[in-house]
Amino acid sequence: MLSRLQFAAATFFHFLFVPLTLGLSILLAIMETRWAVSGNQEFKRMARFWGKIFVINFALGVVTGITLEFQFGTNWARYSAYVGDIFGSLLAIEATIAFFLESTFIGVWIFTWNRLSPRAHAFVMWLIAAATNISAYWILSANAWMQHPVGYVLRNGRAELDDFLAIITQRFAVVEFMHTVSGAYIVAGFVVMGVSAYHLLKKREVEFFTRSFRMALIFALIFSLFEVVQGHLNGGEVAKAQPSKLAAMESHWKTQKRAPIYLFAMPRPDGGGNLIEILPIPGALSLLAFHDPNAEVKGLNDFKPEDRPPVLLTFGAFKIMVGLGFLFVLLTVWGLFVRNRLTDNPRYLRFMLLAIPLPYIAIEAGWMVAEVGRQPWLVWGLMRTAQGVSPVDAHQVAVSFIAFIVFYGLLGITAFWLMARYAKRGPEPLAAA
Amino acid sequence: METIWFLLWGLLWAIYFVLDGFDLGLGTISPFVTKSEEDKKVVYQAMGPFWDGNEVWLITAGGVTFAAFPKAYAVLFSALYSPLMFILFALIIRGVALEYRGKMEGRGWREAWDLCLFLGSLVPALLFGVAFANIFRGIPIDAEGVYRGTLFTLLNPYGLLGGLLFLCLFCYHGALWLGIKAGGELRSRAQKYARALWPPLLVLAVLFLVATWFSTNLYANYLENPALFIIPLLAVLGLLATRWFLQAGAMWKAWACNAVVVAGATLFGVVGLYPNLLPSSLSPAASLTVTNAASSPLTLKIMLGVALVMVPIVLAYQVWVYYYFRHQVKPEDLAYDEGY
Structure with missing residues (x-):
């Protein structure tokens, strides 16, 4: 249990920083390309300003990633021995192909603003x-x-590799990747918009931040819309592969055809049914999951209690994620209409400033749906979570868990405080850039 | 196939220690070798462009252990739970210190980050040594792969000797690197430190080679196949040559010779281990070997393909980065906010 919490905390924390890295790196690369192509120093200022926030964020993403790579061995030794043949090789390939590239070139990028040509510097950011x-x-x-x-x-008491291509090209992986990175791009878009809104409200560097805002707006708009369509595809994959997760996401108990979605529902905290379910839309769940309003959707009652994921958590996280997803569409479409007169719309700007944490909440909630909803399985259908832990003394894990919480808490506060400070300070004057 | 992977595994650790070794060492000696804020900035800039790329060799070494020898990864990392946690925490604060120090102006903050850099470098340097010495010596794991010792089992004299050797070796390595990257007075101070560190390093190295004879089985492979003695021999020659070049002020050559020492020391142990990955001190039957801990042939084959293509590419661009940043850190670099 402690290992589970510790791993969850470490992943949660890692995942606070990674999404911004994924999205902001692309935005920065676009800014730098525009600098290289147009020669306009304003774009260099933009890249430098947002780049500072990027670097602060990137550092924590890297160091917390290392912890995760080692925690499989320290806390999930039995799991590691069971799946290392497959899972370990994917991680090792990731390190050699991608991790080296980004880590080596982030060092180059930071130290070469004037040493490399704008073109080469932009290329380095594209590499990252x-x-x-x-x-x-x-x-x-x-x-x-x-x-x-x-x-x-299954051979020699473990899962061994049989078809490498099948693993790296399976539909589930492709869909999960698209869903996650789109979420990450939304995070980056909203961070840039929110910080820009802060300065626009104060009427500082209006041109600079209007430009940043609009760039991020287009980015966030595209991926918010895409995410809605894509999230639906993702749900379809879950319906096929993980029926108990789907049932928990909707807190759907009775196996039935024409399964409804309730506009308001609340699972009983102890499981075994719903406390409230009102306003059903008949057939909606069947339609969304299987593209057929008459399809049968298996309910939680048909899974043994020990095979069900924690319903309340999965359900709650799912609803939060979906609700926020639609809110992002709303906010970005609204932005589309006011994009040419942002400073005249202080109310919208205030909304966008306050919206900065929302995509973070959405993406963490999505991760909870994926991982909590997978329970009680560690590897779906093959290994239960309880079977995967290390034979390590519980005291050791308890001590390290507390150390993790304190330590990560301090680091997280420092990092976000520092990002906020640089964000508030605004861009450097042109002469220094 | 397993043997190839075993050698690759050893090689990855060797590259990691050669590259990150100087970062860890320089971080450890930095509070002593620096006299001013200016000096400190040079130290940070001397590592700035490199440390992140260097650290990935550790990730890769860990990842390859996971991929090629999953059982060894599982047993080793859970057995060494506490030391590994210390190493991880230390590496985290080191990385954060390197990236954040320059972004905070307050003196208190900067001193705090300097302390983080010091501890974040000292602890891994020492503990990697302790961990590897214990691997060479064998640790109490039973046939189920469960660790039957405590934290203090690892802090035996041989383990501690290994820790001191690594620490001293890395500090020397870091001092040489600073001698390359710094100019003026800091450069001569770095050289002075290197000269002072060399005699204890020699003593520790000799002690370690002798203690290895009594505490481990590493020499068995060498006695069986005397040609292998070339590895420790190269390390010893490197250790003598580095002092020679240091005296001559040829810092790059001195550093390169010490890189041979670091790599030689790592490979000396790894080759001696073969075919064990993790010898059990309880019974030889419980030891993890390249055969009983290895992944399936298919995984090893695919991974080998990836490694043969990617590792040379990675080495190529990292060599380019080192070449590109080969210059001394000049005062004008510090005045200009190049590295943010």
Whole structure:
């Protein structure tokens, strides 16, 4: 249990920083390309200002990633021995193909603002952006394998590799990757918009921040819309591969055809049914999950209690994620209408400033749906979470868990405080850039 | 195939220690070798462009252990739970210190980050040594792969000797690196430190080679195949040559010779271990070997393909980065906010 909490805390924390890296690297690469192509120093100022926030954020993403790579061995030794043949190789390939590239070139990028030509400097940022996103693909295909194992054989008491291509090209992995990185791009878009809104409200550097805002707006708009369509595809994959997760996401108990979605529902905290369910839309769940309003959707009652995921958590996280997803569409479409007179719309700007934490909440909630909803399985259908832990003394884990919480808490506060400080300070004057 | 992976595994650790070794060492000696804020900035800039790329060799070494020898990864990392946690925490604060110090102006903050850099470098340097010495010596794991010792089992004299050797070796390595990157007075101070560190390093190295004879089985492979003695021999020659070049002020050559020492020391242990990955001190039957801990042949084959393509590419661009940043850190670099 402690190992589980510790791992959850470490992943949660890692995932606070990674999404911004994924999205902001692309935005920075675009800014730098525009600098290189147009020669306009304003774009260099933009890249430098947002780049500072990027670097502060990137550092924590890297150091917390290392912890995760080692925690499989320290806390999940039995799991590691069981799946290392497949899971370990995906992580090792990620390190050699992507992690090296981003980590080596971030060092180059930071120290070469004047030493490299704008073109070369922009190219370095494209390398970093590509590497972080490739890295995400390998990590998520490893996760997708835990959700939906394919391409393996059970031999010598463990899961051994049978078909490598099947693992890295399976639909579940592709869909999960698109869903996660789109969420990450929304995070980056909203951070840039929110910080820009802060300065626009104060009427500082209006041109600079209007430009930043509009760039991020287009980015966030595209991916918010895409995410809605894509999230639906993702749900379809879950319906096929993980029926008990789907049932928990909707708190759907009775197996039935024409399964409804309730506009208001509340699962009983102790499980075993719903406390409230009102305003059903008949057939909606069947339609969304299987593209057929008459399809049968298996309910939680047909899973043994020990095979059900924690319903309340999965359900709540799912609803939060979906609700926020639609809110992002609303906010970005609204932005589309006011994009040419942002400073005349203080109310919208205030909304966008306050909206900064929302995509973070959405993406963490999405991660909870994926991982909590996978319970009680560690590897779907193959290994239960309780079977995967290390034979390590519980005191040791307890001590390290407390150390993790305190330590990560301090680090997180420092990092976000520092990012906020640089964000508030605004860009450097042109002479220094 | 397993043997190839075993050698690759050893090689990855060797590259990691050669590259990050100087970062860890320089971080450890930095509070002593620096006299002013200016000096400190040079130290940070001397590592700035490199440390992150260097650290990935550790990730890769860990990842390859996971991929090629999953059982060894599982047993080793859970057995060494506490030391590994210390190493991880230390590496985290080191990385954050390197990136954040320059972004905070307050003196108190800067001193706090300097302390983080010091501890974040000292602890891994020492503990990697302790951990590897214990691997060479064997640790109490039973046939189920469960660790039957405590934290203090690892702090035996041989383990501690290994820790001191690594620490001293890395500090020397870091001092040489600073001698390359710094100019003026800081450069001569770095050289002075290197000269002072060399005699204890020699003593520790000799002690370690002798203690290895009594505490481990590493020499068995060498006695069986005397040609292998070339590895420790190269390390010893490197250790003598580095002092020679240091005296001559040829810092790059001195550093390169010491890189041979670091790599030689790591490979000396790894080759001696073969075919064990993790010898059990309880019974030889419980030891993890390249055969009983390895992944399936298919995984090893695919991974080998990836490694043969990617590792040379990575080395190529990292060599380019080192070449590109080979210059001394000049005062004008510090005045200008190049590295943010």
